[in-house]
Amino acid sequence: MAFDLVLQNILNPPILMFLLGLFAALMRTELDIPQPLPKLFSLYLLIAIGLQGGHKLAKSGITPEVLKILVLAMFMATLVPIYAFFILRLKLDVYNAVAISATYGSISAVTFITAGDFLHKLGESYGGYMVAAMTLMESPAIIIGLIMLSLFAKRENNTPLDWKELLKEAFLNPSVYLLLGTLLVGFVVGEKGWVAVQPVFGDLFRGMLAFFLLDMGIVAGRRLGDIRKVGIFLVAFGILLPIFNALFSILLAKFFGLQKGDAFMYAILCASASYIAVPAAMRMSVPEANPSLYVTMSLAITFPFNISLGIPLYYFFINHLWG
Amino acid sequence: MAFDLVLQNILNPPILMFLLGLFAALMRTELDIPQPLPKLFSLYLLIAIGLQGGHKLAKSGITPEVLKILVLAMFMATLVPIYAFFILRLKLDVYNAVAISATYGSISAVTFITAGDFLHKLGESYGGYMVAAMTLMESPAIIIGLIMLSLFAKRENNTPLDWKELLKEAFLNPSVYLLLGTLLVGFVVGEKGWVAVQPVFGDLFRGMLAFFLLDMGIVAGRRLGDIRKVGIFLVAFGILLPIFNALFSILLAKFFGLQKGDAFMYAILCASASYIAVPAAMRMSVPEANPSLYVTMSLAITFPFNISLGIPLYYFFINHLWG
Amino acid sequence: MAFDLVLQNILNPPILMFLLGLFAALMRTELDIPQPLPKLFSLYLLIAIGLQGGHKLAKSGITPEVLKILVLAMFMATLVPIYAFFILRLKLDVYNAVAISATYGSISAVTFITAGDFLHKLGESYGGYMVAAMTLMESPAIIIGLIMLSLFAKRENNTPLDWKELLKEAFLNPSVYLLLGTLLVGFVVGEKGWVAVQPVFGDLFRGMLAFFLLDMGIVAGRRLGDIRKVGIFLVAFGILLPIFNALFSILLAKFFGLQKGDAFMYAILCASASYIAVPAAMRMSVPEANPSLYVTMSLAITFPFNISLGIPLYYFFINHLWG
Amino acid sequence: MKKVEIVVESIHLNKVLEILERVGVSGYTVIRDVLGKGERGIMAGDELTDVFKNSYVFAVCSEDMADKIAESIKPILKKLGGVCLMSDVMWVKH
Amino acid sequence: MKKVEIVVESIHLNKVLEILERVGVSGYTVIRDVLGKGERGIMAGDELTDVFKNSYVFAVCSEDMADKIAESIKPILKKLGGVCLMSDVMWVKH
Amino acid sequence: MKKVEIVVESIHLNKVLEILERVGVSGYTVIRDVLGKGERGIMAGDELTDVFKNSYVFAVCSEDMADKIAESIKPILKKLGGVCLMSDVMWVKH
Ligand SMILES: Nc1ncnc2c1ncn2[C@@H]1O[C@H](COP(=O)(O)O)[C@@H](O)[C@H]1O
Ligand SMILES: Nc1ncnc2c1ncn2[C@@H]1O[C@H](COP(=O)(O)O)[C@@H](O)[C@H]1O
Ligand SMILES: Nc1ncnc2c1ncn2[C@@H]1O[C@H](COP(=O)(O)O)[C@@H](O)[C@H]1O
């Protein structure tokens, strides 16, 4: 049954395209999707998910249920980087612990989108407000990380944190801005507006996801070689923490009575790790941390794990609890 | 009623995406759509509008009505840069007056396309020959500008104008060529040919326009800061001249008995200013003029004004006259 | 009747867009589709053709008929570069003879795709396994070419061929990998998987082909000027060899009882010449050969000939033989 | 005149430009997306995350200014890596 | 040998290359899409209109030719802006 | 210190980098997609087939190493074309 789910997840064009990209990199073919094409795909996916979410949200309305979910989202986005930090401190210096915990406290939009596609294939769905929850969960980890840094690190030349720069980085980073903005656009344009852009931002969605995951596979495959440098502790961390986060959030979701599809997407958000927004912020604010660690973990370990095994695994648990 | 039109225009995905881009730039998020993605969108829009126009033209045929419109188009494309030049000379040197008047004598394809989308949403339409009118109106302003230059400027080292280079620049510039070419392709391929490419060049059109206007918003937003340098005279010019051009052309259109949709698109063409073809020609042939003036005016003043307030305003007048 | 076919082939959006690009380059407009946009189109076309082929193959199954075609494909892919080499040696040195014969022994995916579009328009079709045949035919010519080289060339500093690098280049080159991979993906995802990506990789196909051929036209047009350098012998070779290859393969196909559509696509594969994979391999392994020769021949002579006149010509023969 | 050349991780380019501005050079030229290898490993560009990319800057200025740039840039090079080079050059003035 | 380096607005690149051809240099190398700042303000590239972008050219040649280039390029620099630098370099010939 | 600059057809870039690695330079910087003209004609880039494009590499190293690079690179330049330049430069060390 669980195996069935894995198969059903994997025999999907997006996941197969990811594997195709992964092997391309491992076998050192020169298959390459050069910039800015990956940027085109990721912009497209963010806009599409935002518009779709806004359109759904306009239909369902902003209810107390929605607010409850947003609070739960903020809660986990604040909590995860804190406990991740203390686990990581067992083995790492403050700088790397900060960068990695921030990475895991934030989310991956592509994991979210891939999971949504999995749900869609099973004939189930989730609320448009989950996109709002996702945008809320992108940034808090950056702030928490930098608070940890100022509490626990002795800055060499005592340069104080540039909080203004930092809050901007956290809350006005392009993906947060684009998701929120298009959520709003989708919310206000009404049915007629949505129909006008649906051939691009609706119908093409799943094919574009497959195209983009080919590239994600290539990039992840290239980083696989760096896993040796990462060490066994961090590899285990990159798989076990997401599972723990997912289980924890599933229990929370059950406790607070979320619907099945929403609970699943919530678990996915908690389990996923950032590989664009947070790394960019960390390279700017914590240059002492080693990007080969946090980028590799998030991109070459956690992302592939989540979209191949994590998605069916978390769904399996949820199926048990919600029936 | 006029306010209604403004709202109806603004609550449209393309315009909202433009505003989203504008605010992204103003709030200094790092949202960016790097080259050559904007080029992809603008090539796409030109090809799509050309093929659609050609297809429509093949259906309607080339009638005396069509020829009348083409003559009217040429007339305004020649007249506007002349009176614009003399108005500008009140405050500016010859070089800048030439460059700005040429900019306003030419047209903006994206304004045209956005206006077409507005019409479409109201359930009205325009003739395919308006695309031919648009291509006719792109280049004359460049020629007129350079005639003004040779009449009124004392060239320092008396280098004569390179007319050959210039006519090439004017009539073989990529957007003129692409519009004319795809108009022809759309004209000859027939219904079957159009159906083959419609999923790309028809169905995706409005979504791609929304995507592209996000970028236009970002670029316009970045230039907004330069408005201070432009000065109050030129800011006023950038709003009042388009309104004047629109009203003038609407009266002409009424006088010569154009249909409502055609008259509206004609007014849009006269009111819009070029920000790609003409600036490129001016930088080459009139390097003495300051591109921060003419690019900023066309991109950060006239373009946003036209697509937000201009479109409903001109439509309001036309509604009055045509009923 | 033959003229009818030519017209029917040319009055097709893809071919007209190719001509539009060709004239753009000849008239020296600055129309340009900058990298990586052409890469986006070629990746798209390869993925789409692979997925479509795999999907068709899953429906038809892998039959003895399929295996027969694959063997025929390998046969011609091995034979063509051998006789091409000896013809070329009449006038050229070993290095250039190797590079050009390898170029003509391999295939052009875009020619294949354009021919498929032509068939489609006539209401006929070909088997999905032809895509497998195409991937099989990409690489053997590289190997044959390099065997010729080690047999007939005296390497200056006696550096032995790097066979490992070479086999990798031949069999893991990006287009072979991508075609095979997506063929497999299309094969295993089933109807439901195909439906998910069809709006992108099915519906958009013909429009994207038209867009890409605009670029191919520009590039071919820019190379047209180099034809003088190529010389009359090679120009004739670039047209006559494809015709000969096509006729030869048509007779083979008739003899072995292939179906009409498959025979046509087989002839197209034999007649077409590579302009991406093989040139890349040759520049790496045979730097002594002059790329202006083999790239120009394949791109500015054989490709335009095949898609404009070759396609209807080969079809004309096939129509005669299959009735 | 001196030509000062600097290679630095792209994300920190602004810090270098700030120094040039502060010292008061009359101009500079920047080439983005430069790759490289140095003490901190290979910077071959990572398409998706945009890490591991350098920028290359050069500015032509008086020897005096060049020395000031060298002074101000040392702590940055120490913290963020990168290289700074100086050489003699003649500026063709119109 | 002399290395002549020139930064010029991309749209006027051809004029510089024409000079190099006329003087008869044996070759040159061009890097497009270079950014910069100088007398005429920031050239940070404008995605849409493609204004405000520089190109960087260098050519290695004899001192003689370098002087000729300097002479011919002065009026262009004056009219269109840009910089031209010269320095000593050794050309490793095979 | 010496600055060694090399322009080579992009497809052969790896051969140049291998030499630099073998000689043991501490680092290098690469600019891809450089255009140019030389003995072998115009390298203006061909969008589709990606032929006719150069890469530009520079490495700063001791005079000793520079000589070794020059030695090793000559046969490559002979076979594949390209140029190799050397000049004096000061490395600002932190
Ligand atoms: N010896 C060198 N020659 C040329 N470029 C260098 C050299 N060392 C370092 N670089 C450049 O400076 C960047 C940062 O150097 P590092 O901080 O030493 O890793 C590298 O990625 C190279 O682009
Ligand atoms: N002192 C300088 N050092 C390096 N590059 C410069 C310098 N001054 C100007 N440039 C470059 O030359 C371009 C044109 O200069 P200008 O005409 O002075 O605005 C600038 O955009 C820079 O890329
Ligand atoms: N004199 C020169 N100055 C600057 N770059 C050159 C020069 N000669 C050749 N090059 C560069 O080196 C490349 C290869 O040169 P070649 O092998 O002579 O064709 C050219 O495409 C140019 O980019």
Ligand code: NA
């Ligand atoms: Na998370």
Ligand code: NA
């Ligand atoms: Na106008």
Ligand code: NA
């Ligand atoms: Na062939």
